[in-house]
Amino acid sequence: MITLTVNDKAHEVEADPETPLLYVLRGELALNGAKFGCGLGQCGACTVLVDGVAVNSCVTPVGTLKGRRVVTLEGLGTTDRPGVLQQAFIDEQAAQCGYCIAGMIMRAQALLDRNPAPSDTEIRTHMEPNLCRCGTHVRILRAIQRASQALQRARKREAGR
């Protein structure tokens, strides 16, 4: 039995500690966000946050995650109440098949959490590990910039209070 904190909820899961986190998220916890893309840590479709860092859940053994905070796409918002990045992806219509998008959003979230105002070059460099096959890159970059602007506006409002 492994205790896992996912999206601020503790879960007791029965799994071999070697099992990659991805299969626990999708199988045991029935979360759709993280996607199976390669199982090799090469494409980023399975990206989630572990203690705020973007990791490939397909190559992260669940046994290494005791006491650490896992956040998946579901942790950022819902279909009815999307989070800032999710809303930015909707506003920019930054998806075609959308299969890579969950991973894109999670990797971008790790960047914006650390640096809410990244430059275009910083965004591109940070997003480099994630692959998109539909060619939606330009919209993805725009969506990340849009979310960054929304976060900065929110911070200004906070500061102004």
Next chain:
Amino acid sequence: MRALKRSALKRSTLKRSMLKQSRPSRRGFLLGGGALIVSFSLPPRLGWAQEPTEQKLPGSLERNPKLDSWIRIDHRGTITVFTGKCELGQGIKTALIQVAAEELAVAPETIRLVTADTALTPNEGYTAGSHSMQDSGTAIRYAAAQARSLLIGAAAARLGIPHGRLKAQDGAVVTDDGRRLDYAALVKGELLHVTVDGQSHLTDPAHYRLIGTRAQRVDIPAKVSGGPAYVQDLRLPGMLHARVVRPPSYHATLLRVDVTAIAKMPGVRTVHRDGNYLAVIAEREYQAIAAMHALAAAAIWNETPTLPAPDEIFDWLASQPAQSVPVLTGSGGLSGSTKILEATYRRAYQMHASIGPSCAVAQFANGQLTVWTHSQGVFPLRAALAELVQLSSENVRCIQIDGSGCYGHNGADDAGADAALLAMALPGHPVRVQWMREQEHAWEPYGSAMITKVRASLGPDGRIVGWDYSVRSCTHATRAGPAGNLLPAWLIAHPKTPPPPRPLPLPEGGGHRNAAPLYSIPDARVAYELVPAMPLRVSALRSLGAYMNVFSIESFIDELARAAKADPVEFRLHHLDDPRAQAVIKMAAERFGWADYQRRQDHGRGFAFARYKNLAAYLALAAEVEVDRKQGHVRLKRAIATVDCGEAVNPDGIENQIEGGILQAASWTLRERVAFDRTRITSRNWNSYPILRFREIPDEVRVHVLNQSGTPFLGTGEAAQGPTAAAIANAIADATGARLRDIPLTLT
């Protein structure tokens, strides 16, 4: 200002409504998009033959002429629209809802759309060839317009007032004195059970509320928030997880395998062997993966080198016997010319390389096989699966659910076949098969290697006089329909043989798609040489032969323009009569700033144009590249495209498709080649088959849609592939003076 505000309001309403529309209920999702409407029953097909069909009906109506096979309205007024096409990430659901809602005079959120399902929807073949709007969009539009007019007619009869005093509005027929009859009250009996006559009055473009507006896609909210959106997300009660173990190479045979230890592994329900076909079924997904690895390690295969030498692949292709298909039958006449040019272009095998490997779920219960699949064609797949598992077609149902983007014939159908075989082996249980990355890379059918040869002559006036062109490739069409085209069918103990390849018919063609130049050339000969052999598995990759043919033609046009000392844009315009072709070229050149382009060190510009299939969307593209001569590296820096796809239903969806097409084609053109040795495919993951990444993405990609309101839909989704390749090659030639003719383009 008011108009602007109003349209903004409309857009936001549409956005909200589509958000709402996109939330499938759990039950709806499991049923593949919706519950059955039971208040309606199909009458026997007997009557159909007697109905008049002198005139060809528009779009897919020709094959499915009954109005209520497309649109049904139940007694509560719920409108359900049925399409035989699939959502592949191209946004077809949203565009079809826009079209139906426009003609039915309802808000888009009131429409429920059911996509490809052999039990529910019309048979529209494959979702391929940029046909969805032409086929399904047209059919739904005429069906919806006729439904509107039938509803108005019913209201007129009910109220005893002339049609002229009635109009359809917000799901009701309203009179000029304010009375209102809801559609629900009007759809009595068999009102919509009629043949669509194709004569309906379509909504006047001046009165469009939805067509031509930038609608937000109905499927995106779930896809960005982890809602159930993909076949991979399907979780049926009691579902088991399967993995297949493929042979290490195409023709390897299984010598022996001891499965005793594997059958005892945790969670393993069965180890399935049928000839060279190996699979495991387990309770949990990772248990299936562990068992798959063990099974792969236990299997001893006999392999033989059956592939051509990779560095001689084009010699192999050139020397193979081929079936010759004439495309244009001029003499190719090169007399009376002042200059003759010739060139040969080559393209390596390339793959679809979907981000999500193929997946399917199947269940065999009570004599009925149900397969949930991201196939592009559920009806042809049903036929293939029925043949494979020896059931009659009526006992097989295929339901399409979104998958990862496919860009043509990838592993989707094969995974459906895997799921079907394994569900038959373990009746009662839903069985989910997920391919591994290596399996998708190594076993999907690739886009064929190709060779084109062209010779053309210029007259003294700098115009093209003669043109002699040939294109040679393996087939571009090995889709299911026949079970022999399914990969698992080759591996089982009683294998099925693939039918011999045949050229896809013109005007669309396969390897010869877009082989005929659209330019006015007095004497042109064009031929396709189809090589029936296929040492590497091949089939339809987005745009088929058009990618290579347009690359070749548009590169060569650039070479001819240089030889004629003409500007490449002007040279194209001089050789084109079609005003729509001229318009996209002029607009792309203008938006790019072609006329006053400032040349910079290590930069170059290139132009290309094509009309997809010579009958669908027109697309012109101007590109700028940056070259790093030391590293031999080329980056597409700017791409400015103009597209005319006839009636543009969702301009944002079109822009998204074209932007994506440009970036995908840039990746093909600059990076991609399937690697193999004499025995095995060696491109088995993203390291051995690299694609474009974020740092290589252009600084600017812009697409302008030249909307032709009130004209037929022209297929768009594949229009950018060929022009992108040529524009890049032409820009490299402009930057470096080097003419690269082999894809992937490599500066040495």
